[in-house]
Amino acid sequence: MSYGVPQQQDWNALSDEAFGAAVRAEFESHYPAELRYPPRRLRWHENKSWFLRMAAKGWIAPGWPREYGGMGLAPAKLLIFLEEQERWGIVRFQDHGILMIGPVLMRFGTEAQRRRYLPPILACEEIWCQGYSEPNAGSDLASLRTEARLEGGDFIINGQKTWTTLAHDATHIFVLARTDKDAKKQEGISFLLLELAAPGVTVRPIRDLAGHEEFCEVFFDNVRTPASNLVGGLNQGWTVAKSLLGFERIHLGSPKLPEYGLQVLLAVARARGVLQDPVFRDRMARLQLDVAHLGDIYTHFAAIVGHGEALGPEVSLLKIWATETFQRIADLIIETAGDCGGHAGKVQMGGERIEVLAPFYKARPSTIYGGSNEIQRNILAKQVLNLPG
Numbered sequence: 001m002s003y004g005v006p007q008q009q010d011w012n013a014l015s016d017e018a019f020g021a022a023v024r025a026e027f028e029s030h031y032p033a034e035l036r037y038p039p040r041r042l043r044w045h046e047n048k049s050w051f052l053r054m055a056a057k058g059w060i061a062p063g064w065p066r067e068y069g070g071m072g073l074a075p076a077k078l079l080i081f082l083e084e085q086e087r088w089g090i091v092r093f094q095d096h097g098i099l100m101i102g103p104v105l106m107r108f109g110t111e112a113q114r115r116r117y118l119p120p121i122l123a124c125e126e127i128w129c130q131g132y133s134e135p136n137a138g139s140d141l142a143s144l145r146t147e148a149r150l151e152g153g154d155f156i157i158n159g160q161k162t163w164t165t166l167a168h169d170a171t172h173i174f175v176l177a178r179t180d181k182d183a184k185k186q187e188g189i190s191f192l193l194l195e196l197a198a199p200g201v202t203v204r205p206i207r208d209l210a211g212h213e214e215f216c217e218v219f220f221d222n223v224r225t226p227a228s229n230l231v232g233g234l235n236q237g238w239t240v241a242k243s244l245l246g247f248e249r250i251h252l253g254s255p256k257l258p259e260y261g262l263q264v265l266l267a268v269a270r271a272r273g274v275l276q277d278p279v280f281r282d283r284m285a286r287l288q289l290d291v292a293h294l295g296d297i298y299t300h301f302a303a304i305v306g307h308g309e310a311l312g313p314e315v316s317l318l319k320i321w322a323t324e325t326f327q328r329i330a331d332l333i334i335e336t337a338g339d340c341g342g343h344a345g346k347v348q349m350g351g352e353r354i355e356v357l358a359p360f361y362k363a364r365p366s367t368i369y370g371g372s373n374e375i376q377r378n379i380l381a382k383q384v385l386n387l388p389g
């Protein structure tokens with residue numbers, strides 16, 4: 001069986017320079033200018049035309065192997081693709097299908113599951129969201145209480161998920177649910193796929209500080225999903241869940257967000273006429289140096305990924321550094337903007353219209369998602385520094 005659009009080209013045969021140029025040309029010629037560097041996570045109706053174009057071109061799954069309809073990019077080429085995407089300010093797609101469930105099904109799924117679910121992910125016909133966190137199970141995910149019991153040929157699911165990014169745009173959700181209450185916490189969990197249109201599912205958007213509705217609560221009231229939607233075996237969900245942490249760990253430490261913050265900071269400083277102020281210059285220079293150092297260390301970790309090697313626990317420092325530097329930049333933007341610093345939306349400053357608060361709103365949650373920075377520090381303390389627990 002063939003999945004997705006057949007790839008016309010072996011991208012890995014190109015030099016890194018030629019590949020980067022091809023990707024850049026596509027993005028710069030076709031990506032809609034009004035969608036560059038969006039101040040918030042866009043909804044599906046706002047960005048789907050771009051991703052349908054990527055799907056039709058066969059570029060929607062750059063990291064998937066060609067046999068499953070991806071571009072089959074080697075790690076070094078994949079990093080170039082992602083960096084070009086970020087450099088051009090391309091919006092983040094609702095990519096749980098591509099980044100999470102696709103790779104999970106390739107590794108843990110059955111052939112029938114791959115045939116059923118991979119093609120509509122590649123065509124952007126089915127959009128996925130991630131149902132892990134619950135009101136009392138975030139950092140301590142293994143405490144989750146949503147439960148699933150097998151009855152006839154179906155699992156019946158009851159419980160609640162929260163902070164589910166873009167669930168209101170998704171057609172499907174993958175959930176971690178407790179299938180054995182007597183087993184040790186991590187051992188009684190299963191990984192299930194289900195349709196959000198199934199009877200008994202309620203999706204309720206949560207309005208965030210910026211007034212946006214990017215994530216949701218999802219409630220399950222006797223929701224049925226066929227037993228064939230179990231991935232990786234009964235009570236094996238923890239192993240499946242952990243496998244999702246791979247590439248995300250370096251991506252969350254990319255210097256692109258703080259670099260974007262520095263651009264906004266420069267624009268605000270120009271508009272306020274403080275670029276020559278020695279105190280401001282000193283603070284700005286410190287941040288610029290921190291971002292430059294982040295770029296160096298990111299390149300070091302990217303080279304490890306580029307060689308196809310596994311990342312060690314020390315990669316946790318990347319996420320801490322990237323997100324906390326971004327927060328300091330966002331704070332300085334607000335301070336520098338003076339009386340414009342508290343205005344939401346675009347503000348006229350000097351000759352420019354600037355979203356002063358956008359970096360702040362992006363930076364605040366960045367230390368929480370993908371494993372909070374406190375948890376990353378615990379990992380460094382225990383696994384890198386061998387400090388006592």
Ligand SMILES: Cc1cc2nc3c(=O)[nH]c(=O)nc-3n(C[C@H](O)[C@H](O)[C@H](O)COP(=O)(O)OP(=O)(O)OC[C@H]3O[C@@H](n4cnc5c(N)ncnc54)[C@H](O)[C@@H]3O)c2cc1C
Nearest residue numbers: 130131132133137138139140163164165365368369372374
């Ligand atoms: C923008 C955004 C999008 C998200 N999208 C999704 C999604 O799509 N799907 C999904 O399932 N989840 C999602 N999440 C949830 C995210 O995974 C959790 O917020 C995160 O795991 C933290 O869990 P919590 O919010 O329950 O906080 P808690 O775990 O309750 O933590 C509260 C505070 O205590 C600290 N803390 C907790 N345990 C320890 C410890 N052992 N040592 C030191 N400090 C500790 C934490 O660092 C934090 O500061 C999203 C979160 C955000 C912010």
